[in-house]
Amino acid sequence: MTEQPFLSVTGLTKHFKPAAFSRGPVVRAIEDVSFEVPRGKVVGLVGESGSGKTTIGRSVLRLVEPTAGTVLVDGVDMTKLSARELRQQRSRMQYIFQDPFASLSPRMTIGQILMEGLEIQGVEPRETRVARAKAALAAVELPADAFDRYAHEFSGGQRQRIGIARALALEPELIVADEPVSALDVSIQAQIINLLRDLQLRLGLTMLFISHDLAVVEYICDTVIVLYLGRIMEIAPAETLYANPRHPYTRALLSAIPEPIPGRTSQRQVLVGDIPSPANPPSGCVFRTRCPLAIEACAGAVPGLETVGTEHRSACIRNAEIAAGAIS
Incomplete structure (x- = not known):
């Protein structure tokens, strides 16, 4: 039980x-x-x-x-x-x-x-x-x-x-x-x-x-919840999230962490623009106005949290493409 x-x-x-x-x-x-x-x-x-x-x-x-x-x-x-x-x-x-x-x-x-x-x-x-x-x-x-x-x-x-x-x-x-x-x-x-x-x-x-x-x-x-403009973008155990982030927003946040290990580098993903006002949020996915992977369909509906691994969920309509390695 x-x-x-x-x-x-x-x-x-x-x-x-x-x-x-x-x-x-x-x-x-x-x-x-x-x-x-x-x-x-x-x-x-x-x-x-x-x-x-x-x-x-x-x-x-x-x-x-x-x-x-x-x-x-x-x-x-x-x-x-x-x-x-x-x-x-x-x-x-x-x-x-x-x-x-x-x-x-x-x-x-x-x-x-x-x-x-x-x-x-x-x-x-x-x-x-x-x-x-x-x-x-x-x-x-x-x-x-x-x-x-x-x-x-x-x-x-x-x-x-x-x-x-x-x-x-x-x-x-x-x-x-x-x-x-x-x-x-x-x-x-x-x-x-x-x-x-x-x-x-x-x-x-x-x-x-x-x-x-x-x-x-x-x-x-133990577990991390990533938020953007009042909505959950991703939830996963900490070890999983840091090793294999799925949502584009999570990836951008993690790429900004200073790398303490000499000789080890990560590619910085810079988000363009500012976070929109919560008084006038974008339609569909609230992250789409700054997302490097945004497509026209992102404006149409709010993506729900989909299971992408054990205790790992991500709110992105392109989850399947990300998981398959078709986009990164």
């Missing part, structure tokens, strides 16, 4: 309507997105800015309200919960933000920040909240005296550790990590990624990892 995925997203759609009395267009941030995250695994969402990665992460936790679709967390449909029921589920799901400093109150000590969520969730007595907050700080390798200090007293990497500790204090089962290292120096990025991977394995966390950095995603993720 196949185990039920811990997170199951089906037909997730988010449209941002213009403000009241405004004549602006509807922004189609994400459109008909479906995927699953097995319990204890890490699934990465990658793509350029404007691809819908953050909107998916926030819609999953209902930090923004989806326009359509279902989000099942351990069998519970998040989109159907009342405000009270949603609050009860919050301790099971936590969000790690991109900017650690902006997400930490400058007026509260780190201990107060970490205990705030515990208090909201009704964790009593105070001694228990203190103990869990201090345990979370220890888990992210921060000194005990961090509990009584303020956010401005820490470096960027330490602040992100505090953000991770805040998520861990509630002992969640699902974490959405939204570009958790993009604001950090490269040397610090490696430390934080190693910490996240260690915590995920040790605690058995299920994680949705959002990033534009495919090198980071390759290291930490």
Whole structure:
């Protein structure tokens, strides 16, 4: 019997309507997105800015309200919960933000920040909240005296550790990590990624990892979802995707990764033009306006995800030609 995925997203759609009395267009941030995250695994969402990665992460936790679709967390449909029921589920799901400093109150000590969520969730007595907050700080390798200090007293990497500790204090089962290292120096990025991977394995966390950095995603993720203009282009196990990408967009993204091995080179595939506006997406395949393999038929219909290998799916009408080697 196949185990039920811990997170199951089906037909997730988010449209941002213009403000009241405004004549602006509807922004189609994400459109008909479906995927699953097995319990204890890490699934990465990658793509350029404007691809819908953050909107998916926030819609999953209902930090923004989806326009359509279902989000099942351990069998519970998040989109159907009342405000009270949603609050009860919050301790099971936590969000790690991109900017650690902006997400930490400058007026509260780190201990107060970490205990705030515990208090909201009704964790009593105070001694228990203190103990869990201090345990979370220890888990992210921060000194005990961090509990009584303020956010401005820490470096960027330490602040992100505090953000991770805040998520861990509630002992969640699902974490959405939204570009958790993009604001950090490269040397610090490696430390934080190693910490996240260690915590995920040790605690058995299920994680949705959002990033534009495919090198980071390759290291930490079990499965990778490639997004473009709010739609899924390709899904595959990380090892498969990096070894044999099928979608033209994925190939272009991977070709842009700096090659660290001397003497080994890859042909760079440069995408022409900018990503279109989600307020006015192209007809048919949304990637067709920049795709080197686009043909007239690409404008006619939105391609669905087709199976192109074991647990590997790609949304391109030319999948068969790519697989046969007729085009590359």
